[in-house]
Amino acid sequence: MQDLICYKTLPEWDSRTLPEAFRQRHNTHEGVWAKLTVLQGTLCFAFLSENNEVVESHEFTRDAPPPLVAPQRWHRIVSGSADMRCQLAFYCRPEEYYHLKHGMTRTHSEVINAALYVAPGKALDLGCGAGRNALYLNLLGFDVTACDKSRQSIDALKTIIDIEQRDHISAGVYDINEQLINGRYDFILSTVVLMFLQADRIERVIRNMQQSTNDGGLNLIVAAMSTEDYPCPLPFPFTFSAGELAGYYQEWEIIKYNEDPGELHKTDAEGNRIKLRFATLLARKRP
Template sequence: MPVEFFCAPEEYYLKKQYDLSKTHSEVVAAMPHLRIGKALDLGCGHGRNSLYLHLQGFDVTGYDRNGESIAYLQQLIADEQLSGIRASQQDLTELQIQGAFDFILSTVVLMFLPPATVPGLIAQMQQHTLPGGVNLIVSAMDTEDFPCTVGFPFTFKANELLNYYAGWDIIKYNENVGELHKRDEQGNYIKLRFATLLARKPQE
């Protein structure tokens, strides 16, 4: 019996023994708020979110600057003979988004970009989202109670991400504490606040 009968979509490619981490929990949580259509995954890595969205019926485009990650995802797409999903190597600091999308997401990616490039990338995300479409962003913060000590080039301040989406329908926004996969000198996982935003573009 096929493996898809035994697992949730977010676990499908994990069960098939591909080198993928689990779909980001905020992508899974966003599904009830999305209309199936075209999705753009900015910073797709090996494809954990792109492949999940494809299983849900989206036509998916994934971009990442890491050539090895893109090659891995492209090989997986070929091995599985998937259509309606494509991946290409793109530097997000120089990206010019083409087309319009129902869902644009970027999870734990923006903190690796030069600060000067973030406003323009968010503006492109917004411009290339169809009316009624949705953006999802999850990215690290630097706050007084949880200062960022790991050297990310960019971190959000309190309410900074929310302010970018003034005029959009805010489905979810929080600045909850999360753990990095990195440990501090005492061996504890480093904790930071993460800005998490799910917002819908107004209908024209």
């Protein structure tokens, strides 16, 4: 459980109030672990196969607690003593926490990957949207500054910060087109944002990101492209051409770079997610 976080705890149950659904065969969703705590009495618990056969069964007490139930493992509560009291909680990895608890879009996979290459320090999320990536980095121990042009997005992020009572994360309105970064950071990220900027501001924004990054720090950029095989069908003010993003980082250590096809959340007239190439770059600033 070292890397898991509790995102939901249900009310206590006794032998009378234990829901019938938990006496039947069930499992948790993908990415969700279950922890059942026996507060009093005894509880008989069974792990089951896909064919509903008992694989193993145990009697648990407060002093002999049940193990953490792995995602999608079939199980059920068989019975409990008359004085049984228990409580169920659900756990997940940090990258799933705000999705499961607050219904936010999942943390971007490239941000999860990038966090493997830098120790927690000062991070800046340029164009944070509702804050899914900023909140994740904060859970990992980063001191995060999150900014976005949308007042509505920033207000929503601040609400979650208040609900969660999180420290070392701040959010503010910021127009990347017009403003310069204030301060220096160990990790600056901009995911699916630069295509919304004015084309004549891109070089200034990237150079500003680089200048505001500490030696040894990281930049992560994910942004739309328009290529012959995947012409961008949306009227973005800017899209990268082949090799363009990598060209800005020739003096940096490029940890990852690709121009792979991907999908936007936005759909076309037939309801299919729009496909195009994305330039994805993770680079470290050389001393």
